Amino acid sequence: MQLRREYDVIIVGGGVTGASTARDCALRGLKTLLIERGDICDGASGRNHGLLHSGARYAVTDREGAEECIIENRILRRIASNCVEQTEGLFISLPEDGLDYQAGFIAKCREAGISAEAMDPAEALRLEPAVNPSIIGAVKVPDAAVDPFRLVDANILDAQRHGADILKFTAVASLIKDNGRVKGVRTAFGADIYASQVVLAAGIWTADIARAAGAQISMMPSKGSLIIFGHRVANMVINRCRKPANADILVPGDVVSVLGTTSDKVPMDTIDDMRATPAEVDLLLREGIQLVPSLERTRIIRAYAGVRPLVVADPAGDGRNVSRGIVLLDHEERDSIPGLITITGGKLTTARLMAEMATDLVCRKLGVSAACMTARLSLPGSEGRKPRFEDPGYAKAAIGRHGGEVSMMDFEKGREVICECESVTRAEIEYAVRHFGVRNVSDLRRHTRVGMGTCQGSFCVRKVAAVLSEILGSDAYPADVLVKEYLDERWKGMTPVLWGETLREAEYMIRTNGNEL
Ligand SMILES: Cc1cc2nc3c(=O)[nH]c(=O)nc-3n(C[C@H](O)[C@H](O)[C@H](O)COP(=O)(O)OP(=O)(O)OC[C@H]3O[C@@H](n4cnc5c(N)ncnc54)[C@H](O)[C@@H]3O)c2cc1C
Numbered sequence: 470m471q472l473r474r475e476y477d478v479i480i481v482g483g484g485v486t487g488a489s490t491a492r493d494c495a496l497r498g499l500k501t502l503l504i505e506r507g508d509i510c511d512g513a514s515g516r517n518h519g520l521l522h523s524g525a526r527y528a529v530t531d532r533e534g535a536e537e538c539i540i541e542n543r544i545l546r547r548i549a550s551n552c553v554e555q556t557e558g559l560f561i562s563l564p565e566d567g568l569d570y571q572a573g574f575i576a577k578c579r580e581a582g583i584s585a586e587a588m589d590p591a592e593a594l595r596l597e598p599a600v601n602p603s604i605i606g607a608v609k610v611p612d613a614a615v616d617p618f619r620l621v622d623a624n625i626l627d628a629q630r631h632g633a634d635i636l637k638f639t640a641v642a643s644l645i646k647d648n649g650r651v652k653g654v655r656t657a658f659g660a661d662i663y664a665s666q667v668v669l670a671a672g673i674w675t676a677d678i679a680r681a682a683g684a685q686i687s688m689m690p691s692k693g694s695l696i697i698f699g700h701r702v703a704n705m706v707i708n709r710c711r712k713p714a715n716a717d718i719l720v721p722g723d724v725v726s727v728l729g730t731t732s733d734k735v736p737m738d739t740i741d742d743m744r745a746t747p748a749e750v751d752l753l754l755r756e757g758i759q760l761v762p763s764l765e766r767t768r769i770i771r772a773y774a775g776v777r778p779l780v781v782a783d784p785a786g787d788g789r790n791v792s793r794g795i796v797l798l799d800h801e802e803r804d805s806i807p808g809l810i811t812i813t814g815g816k817l818t819t820a821r822l823m824a825e826m827a828t829d830l831v832c833r834k835l836g837v838s839a840a841c842m843t844a845r846l847s848l849p850g851s852e853g854r855k856p857r858f859e860d861p862g863y864a865k866a867a868i869g870r871h872g873g874e875v876s877m878m879d880f881e882k883g884r885e886v887i888c889e890c891e892s893v894t895r896a897e898i899e900y901a902v903r904h905f906g907v908r909n910v911s912d913l914r915r916h917t918r919v920g921m922g923t924c925q926g927s928f929c930v931r932k933v934a935a936v937l938s939e940i941l942g943s944d945a946y947p948a949d950v951l952v953k954e955y956l957d958e959r960w961k962g963m964t965p966v967l968w969g970e971t972l973r974e975a976e977y978m979i980r981t982n983g984n985e986l
Pocket residue numbers: 481482483484485486487504505506507508509510511512513514515516517518519520521522639640641642670671672673674678691692693694695729730774775776777778813814815816817818819
């Protein structure tokens with residue numbers, strides 16, 4: 470990729486907020502560069518529940534957030550249909566919860582425009598037999614599951630197709646300032662790139678970058694840990710109908726289930742190495758089996774943790790009382806630093822709206838009048854074009870993951886299945902390398918689900934690494950180094966859940982790939 474020396478706008482951070490902002494800016498005709506220090510989705514965007522909120526979870530405590538969620542929920546179902554699974558959701562009440570909260574909850578949902586249908590226990594159990602049979606009531610809401618990796622990829626692809634440049638594996642070391650105005654960024658490799666406006670969309674890392682440029686943003690890192698189970702134990706999103714607390718959401722995603730989350734304030738200097746701890750796993754399990762008892766007997770694949778980018782209203786809070794709302798800062802007005810904008814807070818569900826707000830501000834600064842089109846135009850893969858193949862068998866899983874994008878994959882030469890659990894073919898791997906600048910097996914996992922299935926890479930990682938090494942060039946990317954990197958990364962998520970079946974499988978993984986661990 471040939472970078473320009475100067476852009477209209479540089480966006481820092483390749484999570485869902487940065488990717489959505491890059492798409493919006495590019496669609497409005499701005500010369501756009503997105504810079505990400507790692508692979509896209511390296512931050513909170515790759516470490517969350519994957520719940521497309523209906524807003525019901527926030528209806529009682531945050532009316533504005535709830536309204537934003539339901540509006541964006543409807544938009545994403547339409548424009549990102551290939552990333553969203555329309556599961557619907559249940560908020561269940563257990564005997565110890567009582568039904569008082571439920572009555573207020575339904576009223577607040579309806580006030581925010583969220584449909585909330587009360588059900589008696591028998592009806593709810595018929596709809597979702599996995600839930601705790603001792604429920605005393607349930608409410609059906611329009612929650613859904615969203616694949617964050619697909620959503621971010623689709624935004625990145627659309628941004629690129631409308632002229633944006635995407636620079637990955639390149640950290641912004643500092644902002645270039647001239648006479649008090651931000652004029653661009655200096656990368657960790659020492660390159661200076663200029664722009665009329667710089668947008669910080671770097672999640673929890675935003676505060677550090679802004680501070681170095683003279684703007685103080687008080688952010689609180691709120692850690693959340695989650696567990697992935699090896700099966701899909703329920704078909705609907707299941708929430709607990711009570712004031713939000715630990716482990717009260719279970720989200721089905723592809724063939725697995727994700728349980729979470731915790732919410733704990735952590736020191737800023739720990740955010741680059743977030744891991745779930747055994748104590749958090751115990752707590753999640755203890756609470757999670759109240760939602761769905763069969764979780765006690767379900768194999769756990771791994772645990773992981775992310776950090777919410779929350780802006781502090783109450784520095785003494787635990788993270789659940791701090792604002793999860795959208796924060797858009799015009800640093801020219803706020804701190805007398807022209808050329809700098811921050812967009813943070815919010816949710817995966819509301820990222821498109823956050824991008825619209827940030828891009829509106831960029832356009833105002835640049836005197837551009839182009840209107841936002843992101844709520845109307847479908848994302849790549851979700852345009853509704855049905856791919857046609859004589860034998861869709863080999864392409865079926867790829868169609869599920871990439872929708873219409875499969876027409877860009879060369880199945881003539883690449884039908885060989887490389888990862889069997891997730892049916893990832895050589896053609897899909899070549900596509901991911903070509904379109905997303907994949908460099909290692911962990912990157913490939915984010916873009917294809919390689920190694921995310923039942924065997925967690927035990928059977929396929931050597932085969933995957935061999936194919937990737939062949940495509941990337943074995944001198945620069947030797948297969949054994951790729952295997953080691955992948956297993957080290959997987960190992961982090963397995964250590965807090967090493968007992969029972971998971972321990973036996975870890976032992977098998979070590980024996981099969983032992984030399985590399
Ligand atoms: C445990 C947990 C569960 C959640 N569950 C849900 C959910 O179910 N539904 C929902 O709607 N929301 C959920 N959220 C919230 C949601 O995940 C976040 O709000 C969202 O992902 C934030 O996206 P972002 O792009 O702003 O930040 P991030 O995804 O953190 O992206 C910031 C990016 O900036 C990059 N970066 C940092 N420093 C630099 C630098 N110097 N140079 C270049 N790049 C840099 C990072 O590498 C990172 O990729 C959850 C959050 C957590 C933590």
